Amino acid sequence: MYRALKNFFTSIKVAIVLLIILIAASILGTLIPQGRSAQEYLVRYGQIGGLFQKLQFTRLYQSVWYIAILALFSLNIIICTLVRLSPKLHRAFRPKCDLDPTSVQVLKVKDRIKMAQQPAWAAQAIKAELGRHHYRVREHTAEKKHCFLARKRILGIFGSDVVHLGLLIILAGGIISGLTGVRGSLTLSENQTLPVPEAGFSVRLDKFITDLYPDGSVKDWKSELTIIEGNKPVLQKSVEVNHPLSYKGFVFYQSGYGSDWENPELQVWLKKKNDPGYLKTIWLRVGQPTAVEGEDLVLTATRFLPDFVLDEKNQPSTRSLELNNPAVLIQGERYGAEVFSGWIFAKFPDFAQMHQAQEGEFKPELKDAKAQPYSVLQTAKDPGVSLIWVGCAVLMLGLFLAFYWPTREIRLVLEESQGKTEISAGGISAKSREVFQSEFDGIMSALRKTK
Amino acid sequence: MTESTIFTIAFILYIGSAFFYLAYLYSKRENLAKTGSAIALFGLLLHTLALILRTVESGHAPFTNMYESLSFLAWATVFAYLVIEWKYKVRKPGAYLLLIVVALMALASSPLMPKNATPLVPALQSYWLWLHVSVTLLGEAFFAIAFITSLMYLRAEAREKKGQAPKTGLTAERLDSISYRAISVGFPLFTLGGLVFGMVWAYKAWGTYWSWDPKEVWSLITWFAFALYLHTRIVMGWKGRRSAAIAIFGFLAALFTYFGVNYLLAGLHSYA
Numbered sequence: 156m157y158r159a160l161k162n163f164f165t166s167i168k169v170a171i172v173l174l175i176i177l178i179a180a181s182i183l184g185t186l187i188p189q190g191r192s193a194q195e196y197l198v199r200y201g202q203i204g205g206l207f208q209k210l211q212f213t214r215l216y217q218s219v220w221y222i223a224i225l226a227l228f229s230l231n232i233i234i235c236t237l238v239r240l241s242p243k244l245h246r247a248f249r250p251k252c253d254l255d256p257t258s259v260q261v262l263k264v265k266d267r268i269k270m271a272q273q274p275a276w277a278a279q280a281i282k283a284e285l286g287r288h289h290y291r292v293r294e295h296t297a298e299k300k301h302c303f304l305a306r307k308r309i310l311g312i313f314g315s316d317v318v319h320l321g322l323l324i325i326l327a328g329g330i331i332s333g334l335t336g337v338r339g340s341l342t343l344s345e346n347q348t349l350p351v352p353e354a355g356f357s358v359r360l361d362k363f364i365t366d367l368y369p370d371g372s373v374k375d376w377k378s379e380l381t382i383i384e385g386n387k388p389v390l391q392k393s394v395e396v397n398h399p400l401s402y403k404g405f406v407f408y409q410s411g412y413g414s415d416w417e418n419p420e421l422q423v424w425l426k427k428k429n430d431p432g433y434l435k436t437i438w439l440r441v442g443q444p445t446a447v448e449g450e451d452l453v454l455t456a457t458r459f460l461p462d463f464v465l466d467e468k469n470q471p472s473t474r475s476l477e478l479n480n481p482a483v484l485i486q487g488e489r490y491g492a493e494v495f496s497g498w499i500f501a502k503f504p505d506f507a508q509m510h511q512a513q514e515g516e517f518k519p520e521l522k523d524a525k526a527q528p529y530s531v532l533q534t535a536k537d538p539g540v541s542l543i544w545v546g547c548a549v550l551m552l553g554l555f556l557a558f559y560w561p562t563r564e565i566r567l568v569l570e571e572s573q574g575k576t577e578i579s580a581g582g583i584s585a586k587s588r589e590v591f592q593s594e595f596d597g598i599m600s601a602l603r604k605t606k
Numbered sequence: 607m608t609e610s611t612i613f614t615i616a617f618i619l620y621i622g623s624a625f626f627y628l629a630y631l632y633s634k635r636e637n638l639a640k641t642g643s644a645i646a647l648f649g650l651l652l653h654t655l656a657l658i659l660r661t662v663e664s665g666h667a668p669f670t671n672m673y674e675s676l677s678f679l680a681w682a683t684v685f686a687y688l689v690i691e692w693k694y695k696v697r698k699p700g701a702y703l704l705l706i707v708v709a710l711m712a713l714a715s716s717p718l719m720p721k722n723a724t725p726l727v728p729a730l731q732s733y734w735l736w737l738h739v740s741v742t743l744l745g746e747a748f749f750a751i752a753f754i755t756s757l758m759y760l761r762a763e764a765r766e767k768k769g770q771a772p773k774t775g776l777t778a779e780r781l782d783s784i785s786y787r788a789i790s791v792g793f794p795l796f797t798l799g800g801l802v803f804g805m806v807w808a809y810k811a812w813g814t815y816w817s818w819d820p821k822e823v824w825s826l827i828t829w830f831a832f833a834l835y836l837h838t839r840i841v842m843g844w845k846g847r848r849s850a851a852i853a854i855f856g857f858l859a860a861l862f863t864y865f866g867v868n869y870l871l872a873g874l875h876s877y878a
Contacts, residue, residue: 167841
């Protein structure tokens with residue numbers, strides 16, 4: 156049982172299969188829209204929609220089975236890396252120096268040299284030449300044989316392990332983010348203060364600014380914020396898109412904006428049809444009856460829509476939160492009796508269809524509508540994030556080691572025969588054998604020329 | 607001269623270069639390929655000038671809409687190819703790669719792509735735009751090279767099986783090794799630009815480094831595909847046809863990340 160498990164997790168084939176499953180599952184998740192309502196899936200897929208939900212295809216990346224595959228994959232990475240680590244550590248820190256010249260001659264890059272000098276002299280020449288090429292040389296002598304083990308960029312052999320370590324750190328960061336991260340959103344109008352959920356401090360919006368380009372498109376949104384802790388302002392900073400504010404582990408992002416059309420200020424002109432010189436300007440707020448000076452008339456705006464449209468049920472509603480077709484449902488009363496009521500439109504002042512008590516006495520027109528701008532801030536507390544950045548740095552370091560720090564190793568065995576030295580040399584390079592071969596040949600020919 | 611004139615001249619030079627490389631493919635005369643690569647280099651220099659002018663005129667990085675990013679991807683592909691050609695002294699892939707470049711440039715110049723430099727929306731105003739897009743596209747350009755050399759491998763391998771010797775000395779084995787080299791450059795670049803820089807920027811702009819947005823998932827799929835390529839090759843010793851097939855799939859996934867996601871799947875990356 157233990158062996159079977161160990162074989163399962165140390166098998167690279169299992170890793171490959173898991174990787175292929177992860178690819179297939181991830182593709183599936185981009186084909187099915189994620190996190191929509193049950194209704195929408197029913198409309199889109201019919202009966203199969205229900206099955207998709209049962210199999211968690213509709214929240215695939217958070218599903219038990221996707222996370223289980225990720226977990227198996229991580230376990231496989233950990234075990235594969237550990238199993239391969241110990242021989243690598245031996246090779247890096249406790250290398251063996253084989254005194255048998257045939258062990259060198261089986262290597263793909265190899266050479267044999269005869270030197271007229273004593274081995275002790277040859278050894279000096281070898282060390283000098285290898286040092287010139289930045290090799291670190293280890294020496295071992297026994298039975299009148301000398302062995303040299305010269306290596307450079309030995310850390311390169313750990314490249315893949317460092318990559319795996321980086322990935323595991325990123326995954327750990329992801330787990331911490333998922334389990335302990337807090338996200339929320341705050342909608343603030345100017346001068347409003349709201350407590351940040353679970354934070355123990357509050358945020359006040361001092362000013363909200365929309366910067367425009369000369370052509371009228373939006374350049375930037377800025378929220379000037381004050382952090383208030385224990386009734387005292389502790390920090391003032393302006394938050395822009397791409398420039399969040401951090402305080403005590405909470406980060407505030409500019410994520411949206413809008414105008415508070417629930418509570419607008421409306422400018423209405425009141426005209427009289429039989430008196431062309433008559434004009435009164437009245438400022439109204441929705442739901443607040445306002446008396447018109449000089450008349451026994453009270454005006455009430457009962458409803459305001461910034462972008463008036465009749466919906467499928469022929470009911471007034473708003474298409475957007477932009478001032479595209481502002482309209483107000485207005486009512487005029489005299490001593491509690493309705494004088495007129497109906498929708499009036501800023502863009503179509505003559506379109507109004509009024510219920511009039513006395514035919515055509517008053518003609519109200521909507522001239523202007525103003526609303527307080529509000530700012531939407533995302534708040535996030537994500538304790539996993541620093542691990543993510545550490546993991547990314549480790550990952551990149553590992554990729555660099557794996558691809559651009561190729562370990563090279565040259566082994567030489569020296570034997571004495573009749574006062575002369577016979578050298579067997581061979582080399583191993585993780586990458587770019589052509590380049591290594593030319594370096595190796597250069598070293599060998601330099602050794603031949605030494606006198 | 608304006609940026610669009612220089613862009614057009616570079617485009618014409620790439621067409622000329624593709625023509626010479628194709629002629630080389632049929633006639634096997636080395637000089638034709640050398641002319642092709644000289645023209646491509648000249649085109650690349652002019653294209654660089656066009657990109658710089660565009661940056662100066664608009665005041666932001668030249669990859670904020672589809673026209674700009676296609677143009678940059680074409681630039682990166684020529685650049686990556688010339689590096690590989692210079693380093694590994696192979697000229698045959700030039701014909702196919704320059705055809706891809708011509709296709710990218712044609713797509714960029716098509717009337718479907720709005721060309722005017724529009725002011726940057728707030729979300730794109732960040733130096734991460736430079737880092738994220740340029741490094742990612744450069745990585746993808748190297749995947750494009752591996753894609754072409756892998757396709758060429760499949761053809762060369764089929765011919766060698768029939769006992770036909772390669773005519774230009776470019777063996778299937780060498781093509782396989784060049785694919786691997788191109789991926790060795792592309793993979794770290796793609797990891798850094800696409801995933802790491804992407805996560806940093808997402809965290810700065812949206813407050814979350816990963817949100818399973820379709821474009822994010824597809825770049826992860828691309829990354830998994832090339833991870834598969836490297837593991838099967840290095841640990842299991844796969845070479846040749848199976849490796850080529852994975853490299854081709856990986857590039858197609860990268861292409862889908864770049865193009866398909868924008869047009870077929872909705873998500874946060876709705877800018878370009």
